[in-house]
Amino acid sequence: MIVWDQAGFHHKAGDATLPERIHLLPLPPYSPELNPVEELWDQAKDVTSNKRFKGLGELEETLNEALRPFWEMPARVLSLVHHWMHDQANATV
Numbered sequence: 614m615i616v617w618d619q620a621g622f623h624h625k626a627g628d629a630t631l632p633e634r635i636h637l638l639p640l641p642p643y644s645p646e647l648n649p650v651e652e653l654w655d656q657a658k659d660v661t662s663n664k665r666f667k668g669l670g671e672l673e674e675t676l677n678e679a680l681r682p683f684w685e686m687p688a689r690v691l692s693l694v695h696h697w698m699h700d701q702a703n704a705t706v
Contacts, residue, residue: 616640618648652693656680 617637631637645651660679666672682689 616648616650618645618651649690649693653680653683656683 615635615637617639619639619642640647656679657676660675661672664675666675683693
């Protein structure tokens with residue numbers, strides 16, 4: 614199951630190119646609060662927006678540093694989801 618935010622550039626439900634076992638769970642339009650990855654993208658954009666990197670290595674290092682707390686402290690993942698989703702989040706406190 615893949616959470617689908619229904620952005621126009623993503624696959625459409627029932628698209629024949631999706632593998633048989635992949636099912637899309639469509640979110641309502643204009644509901645970024647239901648898609649926790651939107652918060653993660655905000656974290657990435659905070660450290661990369663309006664900056665010039667010498668190369669891909671520097672960009673990767675910057676992103677790793679900014680996102681490291683999410684894999685070192687899984688409970689921090691809860692900060693990405695609204696309180697009513699905490700029971701469903703795959704993170705420990």
